[in-house]
Amino acid sequence: MTSPVKNLIEIKNLTHDYGSVRALDNVSLEIRENEFFALLGPSGCGKTTLLRILAGFETPLEGSVTLAGQDLISLPANKRPINLMFQSYALFPHMNVGQNVAYGLEREKLPKAEIKSRVEEVLKTVGLQDKVKARPSQLSGGQRQRVALARAIVKRPKLLLLDEPLSALDRKVRSEMQLELKRLQLEVGITFVVVTHDQEEAMSMADRIAVMVEGTVGQVDTPVDLYQRPATAYVGDFIGESNFFDGIIVPEGIKHASLGVLPGNRYGKDISGEAHLLIRPEDLRLAVSGEHSIPTMVQDVQFYGGASTLVLSIEGRSAPILMSQPGATSAQRGALVNLTWDPLKAIVLPRDSRRSAL
Amino acid sequence: MRMINTLRKVRPLQLILFCTFAFLYIPIIALMAMSFNGSHSPFILKGFSFRWYSVLIHDTRVIHGLINTLIVATGSTILSSILGTLLAVGLHRYTKSSALNAFALAPAIVPDIVLGIGLLALYALLSVSLGLYSVLLAHVVFSMAFVTAVVKARLAHTDKYLREASMDLGATRTATFMRITVPSLAPAILAGALLAFTLSLDEFVIAFFTNGPTTPTLPIVIYSMVRFGVTPEINALATLLMLVSFTAVIIAQRMTRPSEEQ
Ligand SMILES: Nc1ncnc2c1ncn2[C@@H]1O[C@H](COP(=O)(O)OP(=O)(O)OP(=O)(O)O)[C@@H](O)[C@H]1O
Ligand SMILES: [Mg+2]
Numbered sequence: 262m263t264s265p266v267k268n269l270i271e272i273k274n275l276t277h278d279y280g281s282v283r284a285l286d287n288v289s290l291e292i293r294e295n296e297f298f299a300l301l302g303p304s305g306c307g308k309t310t311l312l313r314i315l316a317g318f319e320t321p322l323e324g325s326v327t328l329a330g331q332d333l334i335s336l337p338a339n340k341r342p343i344n345l346m347f348q349s350y351a352l353f354p355h356m357n358v359g360q361n362v363a364y365g366l367e368r369e370k371l372p373k374a375e376i377k378s379r380v381e382e383v384l385k386t387v388g389l390q391d392k393v394k395a396r397p398s399q400l401s402g403g404q405r406q407r408v409a410l411a412r413a414i415v416k417r418p419k420l421l422l423l424d425e426p427l428s429a430l431d432r433k434v435r436s437e438m439q440l441e442l443k444r445l446q447l448e449v450g451i452t453f454v455v456v457t458h459d460q461e462e463a464m465s466m467a468d469r470i471a472v473m474v475e476g477t478v479g480q481v482d483t484p485v486d487l488y489q490r491p492a493t494a495y496v497g498d499f500i501g502e503s504n505f506f507d508g509i510i511v512p513e514g515i516k517h518a519s520l521g522v523l524p525g526n527r528y529g530k531d532i533s534g535e536a537h538l539l540i541r542p543e544d545l546r547l548a549v550s551g552e553h554s555i556p557t558m559v560q561d562v563q564f565y566g567g568a569s570t571l572v573l574s575i576e577g578r579s580a581p582i583l584m585s586q587p588g589a590t591s592a593q594r595g596a597l598v599n600l601t602w603d604p605l606k607a608i609v610l611p612r613d614s615r616r617s618a619l
Numbered sequence: 620m621r622m623i624n625t626l627r628k629v630r631p632l633q634l635i636l637f638c639t640f641a642f643l644y645i646p647i648i649a650l651m652a653m654s655f656n657g658s659h660s661p662f663i664l665k666g667f668s669f670r671w672y673s674v675l676i677h678d679t680r681v682i683h684g685l686i687n688t689l690i691v692a693t694g695s696t697i698l699s700s701i702l703g704t705l706l707a708v709g710l711h712r713y714t715k716s717s718a719l720n721a722f723a724l725a726p727a728i729v730p731d732i733v734l735g736i737g738l739l740a741l742y743a744l745l746s747v748s749l750g751l752y753s754v755l756l757a758h759v760v761f762s763m764a765f766v767t768a769v770v771k772a773r774l775a776h777t778d779k780y781l782r783e784a785s786m787d788l789g790a791t792r793t794a795t796f797m798r799i800t801v802p803s804l805a806p807a808i809l810a811g812a813l814l815a816f817t818l819s820l821d822e823f824v825i826a827f828f829t830n831g832p833t834t835p836t837l838p839i840v841i842y843s844m845v846r847f848g849v850t851p852e853i854n855a856l857a858t859l860l861m862l863v864s865f866t867a868v869i870i871a872q873r874m875t876r877p878s879e880e881q
Contacts, residue, residue, distance in 0.1 A: 316783075337786075340789075343787075345787050349778055349780055351778050351781050352784075353785075353799060368788055
């Protein structure tokens with residue numbers, strides 16, 4: 262990471278209240294030029310609030326936001342080179358698809374011919390060229406979503422904000438649209454900020470993800486780094502499947518009350534006192550005799566064709582342990598097995614009271 | 620066979636329904652039938668004729684009354700549609716107070732006689748001389764409440780983010796109001812306007828109190844004619860008025876029918 266990356270948006274110490282509810286608490290973030298950025302977090306963590314501040318529909322209590330170095334907060338919504346795709350799409354019901362898309366260009370007072378060609382072009386991009394005359398009420402959910410997208414990108418904004426763009430769609434259309442959004446983002450070269458509470462969606466689309474927790478940003482990283490090197494136990498728990506062990510920090514890992522020392526990697530972090538050890542299901546394996554291991558019992562075996570998951574239990578622990586293996590497994594329900602792992606891949610994390618906040 | 624079947628299936632509640640309809644519509648049907656009766660007397664049927672319609676359009680009192688009524692109805696409709704729409708939008712956006720909402724709709728419920736006397740007292744207090752314009756303003760008072768009610772109902776069903784979407788796409792507040800808010804409310808505004816028009820068309824009590832002596836509206840003209848007995852001419856007039864009101868109400872209903880939008 263030596264090449265200089267240009268930040269498009271810089272958010273510093275942003276705080277916002279709704280009455281007595283603190284929706285954003287001292288949020289700082291950078292969004293780079295031409296990146297596909299995702300805001301990920303559980304319901305009510307302030308994702309929509311952050312988008313609405315960027316779009317200009319809320320004025321933050323404190324903090325600054327700049328776009329390409331220029332202050333953004335003092336600009337009214339209709340003067341910002343930013344477009345928001347609303348969660349409900351907010352298509353104008355009294356206008357047809359073509360008029361909806363042309364609306365933003367007409368406000369810029371562009372020549373008629375240019376508006377016409379740009380509308381045609383963008384409708385072709387989203388695959389709706391034969392629906393120009395249709396009313397929003399005559400379209401399917403996926404088609405409405407495309408109109409909303411077309412209406413926003415036709416303005417060629419510097420930044421496009423999308424609030425849960427796919428949540429109204431059914432599963433199949435949804436995964437198609439994920440690919441479509443990604444393709445479009447590359448094609449039009451606009452910076453995208455997508456809000457979602459679906460971590461798989463964020464992982465599959467985004468270049469970088471900000472995980473938000475109760476009005477704060479927990480971690481900003483690439484999907485791979487978020488998964489492999491979560492900064493907090495909360496993030497580790499939120500992203501992907503995980504096995505947690507709680508204990509006291511020791512030099513080689515943590516010391517569990519009943520299982521003894523469990524080795525792990527601290528990634529150079531300075532941690533003391535209580536700590537968590539996070540092991541991903543695919544990093545667990547069956548131990549050969551003589552290795553350091555923990556004894557478990559097979560409760561259930563789930564086979565998914567390409568991979569199988571073992572659900573294991575440890576005496577005195579209520580949460581099951583998940584272990585995944587490529588291909589089928591010979592383990593039988595009720596069998597006693599010993600588990601081990603590569604200490605370099607097990608992550609030692611400081612105690613986080615919010616881990617169970619999910 | 621089928622006839623007997625349907626008759627057998629009539630349930631008590633349906634019977635009540637049919638009786639209610641009969642009760643409502645037999646007088647109106649009788650009146651319409653009589654308007655085409657060639658004879659002077661309702662007891663002698665003299666065959667189908669447009670005679671009374673022809674008498675009607677040559678009656679200058681009636682024509683004058685009609686013109687006055689149309690002036691009042693048109694004027695009060697335009698004013699109340701504009702004011703009622705603005706009131707509805709304002710109430711919707713800026714208040715959650717149910718008391719304020721109730722106040723805005725009250726003129727539609729307050730008895731006409733109270734409104735009539737109240738307005739007369741107000742005009743007297745302000746020493747406004749009475750004429751068509753005082754009736755017109757009086758009609759605006761109650762029609763506005765009806766327009767507000769209809770438009771507010773529609774607002775509750777429109778996407779609250781439409782305005783923000785418009786601003787987001789670069790529109791000013793004025794452009795947003797004219798191009799998004801008003802057009803998306805157009806069916807409701809039109810329905811409210813038609814309602815206001817038909818209400819004003821046959822309004823008697825308030826017009827009676829707030830009108831000047833030289834500009835009687837149609838209901839007042841009819842009232843003075845009826846005092847000397849119902850002539851078949853009045854049947855013809857009533858038939859025409861009903862036709863107009865019916866059409867307007869049906870159009871209004873179509874306009875406010877919950878649409879399939881989103
Ligand atoms: N207009 C408002 N008035 C009062 N409180 C609000 C308002 N909008 C949001 N909040 C509160 O602010 C907090 C953050 O809300 P926000 O809508 O940003 O969450 P979100 O992350 O978008 O959630 P979701 O995933 O459910 O959409 C929540 O606690 C919410 O209840
Ligand atoms: Mg939200």
